[in-house]
Amino acid sequence: MAEVIDALLRCVAVVAVFMVFPLVVGQMEHKAMAHMQSRVGPMKAGGFHGWAQLVADGVKFVQKESIVPTAADRKVFELAPAVALVPYLLAMLAIPLGPFFGQGNLIGQDLDLGLFFVLAAMSVGVLGTLMGGLGSGNKYSYIGGMRVAAQLMSYELPMVLAAASVAMAAGTLSLVGIANEWEPWWLVAQLPGMVVFFVAGLAELQRPPFDAPLADAELVMGPLTEYGGMRFAMFLLAEYAGIVVLAALTTVLYLGGWAGPFSDDIGWLWTLVKVMAVSFLVIWARVAYPRLREDQVNSLAWKVLVPVALAQITLTTVLVVA
Amino acid sequence: MTYGKGLLQGLAVTWRNLTRRSVTAHYPDVQPDLPPRSRGVIALQEENCTSCMLCARECPSWCITIDSHKETIPATTEGGRDRSQNVLDTFDIDYSLCMYCSICIEVCPFDALHWSPEFAYAEGDIVDLTHDMNRLREWMWTVPAPQALDPGAEPAKELSAWQAKQAAEDAE
Numbered sequence: 001m002a003e004v005i006d007a008l009l010r011c012v013a014v015v016a017v018f019m020v021f022p023l024v025v026g027q028m029e030h031k032a033m034a035h036m037q038s039r040v041g042p043m044k045a046g047g048f049h050g051w052a053q054l055v056a057d058g059v060k061f062v063q064k065e066s067i068v069p070t071a072a073d074r075k076v077f078e079l080a081p082a083v084a085l086v087p088y089l090l091a092m093l094a095i096p097l098g099p100f101f102g103q104g105n106l107i108g109q110d111l112d113l114g115l116f117f118v119l120a121a122m123s124v125g126v127l128g129t130l131m132g133g134l135g136s137g138n139k140y141s142y143i144g145g146m147r148v149a150a151q152l153m154s155y156e157l158p159m160v161l162a163a164a165s166v167a168m169a170a171g172t173l174s175l176v177g178i179a180n181e182w183e184p185w186w187l188v189a190q191l192p193g194m195v196v197f198f199v200a201g202l203a204e205l206q207r208p209p210f211d212a213p214l215a216d217a218e219l220v221m222g223p224l225t226e227y228g229g230m231r232f233a234m235f236l237l238a239e240y241a242g243i244v245v246l247a248a249l250t251t252v253l254y255l256g257g258w259a260g261p262f263s264d265d266i267g268w269l270w271t272l273v274k275v276m277a278v279s280f281l282v283i284w285a286r287v288a289y290p291r292l293r294e295d296q297v298n299s300l301a302w303k304v305l306v307p308v309a310l311a312q313i314t315l316t317t318v319l320v321v322a
Numbered sequence: 323m324t325y326g327k328g329l330l331q332g333l334a335v336t337w338r339n340l341t342r343r344s345v346t347a348h349y350p351d352v353q354p355d356l357p358p359r360s361r362g363v364i365a366l367q368e369e370n371c372t373s374c375m376l377c378a379r380e381c382p383s384w385c386i387t388i389d390s391h392k393e394t395i396p397a398t399t400e401g402g403r404d405r406s407q408n409v410l411d412t413f414d415i416d417y418s419l420c421m422y423c424s425i426c427i428e429v430c431p432f433d434a435l436h437w438s439p440e441f442a443y444a445e446g447d448i449v450d451l452t453h454d455m456n457r458l459r460e461w462m463w464t465v466p467a468p469q470a471l472d473p474g475a476e477p478a479k480e481l482s483a484w485q486a487k488q489a490a491e492d493a494e
């Protein structure tokens with residue numbers, strides 16, 4: 001009985017985090033992006049500096065009609081948003097938040113293969129966008145879907161290589177294990193890997209400047225062209241959940257997770273602070289950089305990120321063996 | 323070392339903006355701080371207008387409609403001559419056509435037209451943007467007193483013309 005309650009509690013907690021964090025990041029994006037462009041962003045909804053803007057958006061999305069184009073592949077089209085969203089929920093299950101006032105580690109489920117699991121889940125999430133692109137029966141969506149596929153193939157490799165380098169250094173695939181093994185000098189030794197991982201993660205989430213598949217000016221949001229209402233909202237939520245997962249992974253793998261003063265008590269806070277800082281970087285990149293052209297997207301992956309990731313792995317091997 | 327410089331500049335520019343105050347004007351919570359001589363709406367001092375039609379004829383977009391009739395003012399003295407006077411019936415400005423060029427105001431010889439800084443007269447239907455003389459007269463109350471020139475501005479044409487004339491007369 002106690003086990004069931006424990007499992008239920010963990011699930012509820014993970015779902016709560018899943019519902020709240022992407023919204024917080026979304027709100028941060030609204031506000032940070034606005035101020036970076038000398039604007040103020042939402043000010044009305046909720047009264048104080050538009051804090052309820054995303055809630056209002058959500059209410060609006062719920063009210064919208066749900067349309068499936070006649071040319072669309074109905075099943076694929078309807079399933080795509082769920083395929084995009086659910087994997088990130090699963091990924092959050094396996095990401096540790098850190099010690100909570102000496103109560104052990106805050107985590108949905110500590111998996112031995114945590115890193116592998118999370119990376120796999122992130123790639124499945126991208127498949128949702130791909131399905132949306134190919135199932136919409138729309139040429140813009142189709143081209144977008146093709147770009148998603150190309151991008152997924154290109155960036156999967158450097159991302160996994162970079163993550164493998166950390167796993168090798170820590171000697172474990174468990175996320176808790178990796179964060180426990182982390183030492184400050186990794187910040188330098190694993191820096192190229194971290195950059196590769198972060199950039200590849202951005203590309204995999206199709207966040208600007210890697211949003212060539214969405215490219216609203218040329219492809220009219222690509223795979224999302226035909227989506228509206230709740231389904232579109234699910235894609236949006238998936239995007240922000242993706243940011244949270246990417247930021248959390250970067251934190252756990254490269255920034256030491258909950259490492260920091262008094263980490264036995266407030267380790268979880270340190271993780272949150274770092275996650276928010278990395279999320280801010282994601283937003284900053286969106287505001288500061290223009291979109292990469294499709295060929296630039298791919299040449300960046302194959303000509304820069306893959307070699308750097310390989311070099312990082314070599315370096316890590318030398319350091320581990322030495 | 324030019325490679326990657328643009329990347330850093332992008333971050334620098336956005337960070338600078340983030341740390342500075344935004345430039346957003348919070349209208350309607352805060353009323354805008356309009357510069358002097360703002361062209362908000364054209365006000366009509368109906369009493370000054372002689373229905374001379376100059377403004378209507380000069381208006382490039384033909385958005386002023388004037389209609390008037392003559393009224394006779396009986397002679398005040400015995401055997402004197404009756405005088406006639408134009409009385410406005412209609413003076414409409416169609417703000418859906420007006421391009422705020424100020425030509426009508428420049429051309430009016432009797433100072434009947436003035437710029438008012440009022441700008442909030444949007445309507446739900448485009449035909450409602452035609453305002454009649456009663457409305458234009460009401461806007462007269464919002465016309466500010468003549469405002470001082472900006473520092474460094476060239477002096478008013480009337481003034482410089484008058485000074486030139488004085489100088490020419492002195493020289494004679």
Ligand code: SF4
Pocket residue numbers: 380381382383384385386415419420421422423424425426427
């Ligand atoms: S401002 Fe120009 S366009 Fe408008 S009514 Fe006067 S003359 Fe016509």
Ligand code: SF4
Pocket residue numbers: 370371372373374375376377378388429430431432433434435
């Ligand atoms: S130019 Fe002046 S006086 Fe003549 S009709 Fe127009 S507003 Fe009246």
